Amino acid sequence: MTLAEKQAFLPYGHQWIDDEDIAAVVAVLKGDWLTMGPTVDAFENALAEKVGTRYAVSFSSGTAALHGAMYAAGVGHGDEVIVPPMTFAATSNAVLYMGGIPRFADIAPETWCLDPEAAQKVVSGRTKAIVPVSFTGFPLPLEPFRALAKHAGAVLIEDACHSLGGEREGRKVGRDADMTVFSFHPVKHITTGEGGMVVTDDDEFARRLRLFRSHGITKDPAQMRTVPHGPWYTEMQDLGYNYRLTDLGSALGLSQLRRLDAFVSRRRELAALYDRLLPELNGKTSAPVVETPPTHPGHAYHLYAANFEPAVRKHLFEELRKAGIGVQVHYLPVHLHRYYRERFGWKEGDFPVAERLYGGEISLPLFPSMENDDVSRVVGEIRRILENM
Numbered sequence: 001m002t003l004a005e006k007q008a009f010l011p012y013g014h015q016w017i018d019d020e021d022i023a024a025v026v027a028v029l030k031g032d033w034l035t036m037g038p039t040v041d042a043f044e045n046a047l048a049e050k051v052g053t054r055y056a057v058s059f060s061s062g063t064a065a066l067h068g069a070m071y072a073a074g075v076g077h078g079d080e081v082i083v084p085p086m087t088f089a090a091t092s093n094a095v096l097y098m099g100g101i102p103r104f105a106d107i108a109p110e111t112w113c114l115d116p117e118a119a120q121k122v123v124s125g126r127t128k129a130i131v132p133v134s135f136t137g138f139p140l141p142l143e144p145f146r147a148l149a150k151h152a153g154a155v156l157i158e159d160a161c162h163s164l165g166g167e168r169e170g171r172k173v174g175r176d177a178d179m180t181v182f183s184f185h186p187v188k189h190i191t192t193g194e195g196g197m198v199v200t201d202d203d204e205f206a207r208r209l210r211l212f213r214s215h216g217i218t219k220d221p222a223q224m225r226t227v228p229h230g231p232w233y234t235e236m237q238d239l240g241y242n243y244r245l246t247d248l249g250s251a252l253g254l255s256q257l258r259r260l261d262a263f264v265s266r267r268r269e270l271a272a273l274y275d276r277l278l279p280e281l282n283g284k285t286s287a288p289v290v291e292t293p294p295t296h297p298g299h300a301y302h303l304y305a306a307n308f309e310p311a312v313r314k315h316l317f318e319e320l321r322k323a324g325i326g327v328q329v330h331y332l333p334v335h336l337h338r339y340y341r342e343r344f345g346w347k348e349g350d351f352p353v354a355e356r357l358y359g360g361e362i363s364l365p366l367f368p369s370m371e372n373d374d375v376s377r378v379v380g381e382i383r384r385i386l387e388n389m
């Protein structure tokens with residue numbers, strides 16, 4: 001890539017770090033605590049307040065946070081957890097970490113998210129948790145899953161790694177499940193470098209999440225079953241991990257959180273522009289159709305996922321990359337990953353709605369520091385490529 005090409009390269013997502021963010025991290029570097037200090041607490045408290053939950057427990061990544069949520073829910077060997085195939089592998093990998101079995105259920109064509117009817121069909125006596133994913137940031141209504149979870153005696157965990165800052169009927173995403181998981185990877189809405197969080201209103205889930213992210217060890221004498229030998233004493237109660245978020249990351253997250261609303265509203269503006277410009281391609285070219293993503297007033301737009309005619313997807317993807325537009329495909333449905341095929345025997349045709357979406361999907365560049373002209377450029381390139389096919 002030449003320098004000019006590199007400069008013109010438009011990625012599909014990008015963090016936005018400003019001078020205040022940098023100053024916040026530097027302040028922590030000059031202080032006493034690099035990890036497990038007061039900035040972790042401050043970030044957790046601020047996020048809980050933003051979302052409107054009693055507790056927020058930070059983790060070293062969104063994946064670690066999902067693992068923690070599976071532990072807190074009590075997922076154990078042979079327990080089943082219902083997940084959609086249209087997600088990042090981490091959602092169902094977290095089930096496997098605990099010895100559980102992911103039970104995939106297809107997505108609905110109207111929402112591109114877990115279909116409540118499909119989920120209902122795979123509920124069994126071993127269903128321990130149901131994990132809808134608000135794919136791309138679409139705030140999937142959770143009532144049907146809540147009813148299903150209640151009926152099955154299962155825990156409802158929302159994988160909201162795409163939907164921080166989204167809303168359902170004026171409530172922030174994070175309040176509608178027993179536990180809700182966020183990621184702070186740099187392509188997500190706000191970043192801590194690597195990081196994640198679980199929010200909940202439940203005392204016991206919060207206690208188990210804290211235990212799990214720090215070796216399963218507690219320092220709180222009130223929680224111990226052994227008699228403390230002295231003030232130094234800690235009790236390891238279960239097998240946990242070191243999944244802690246640093247103060248450095250928390251300082252960045254806390255600073256970024258102040259701009260979350262602005263980030264989300266800018267993402268919505270850019271998505272609305274795509275929604276307006278893309279359908280024009282359907283009328284004006286002989287080339288096939290593009291379907292714009294499901295809309296929702298509370299959409300958080302982590303991704304702008306357009307669904308193209310499968311026959312043009314590969315060529316369009318390659319040509320967009322050549323034109324310096326960093327498109328992506330989200331996602332290869334998890335059941336079609338080699339590991340899942342070989343271990344569980346899943347195959348093409350098992351989840352047709354997710355597979356159809358995968359066949360045509362291209363995630364177009366979307367991040368808050370993009371200009372409106374960038375959206376026009378992307379759509380212009382798509383038009384050019386389709387017209388030349």
Ligand SMILES: *Cc1c(COP(=O)(O)O)cnc(C)c1O
Nearest residue numbers: 061062063088090161183184185
């Ligand atoms: C990003 C993401 C994760 C994992 O988050 P990390 O912070 O990258 O570990 C899990 N689930 C979904 C749906 C994601 O998009």
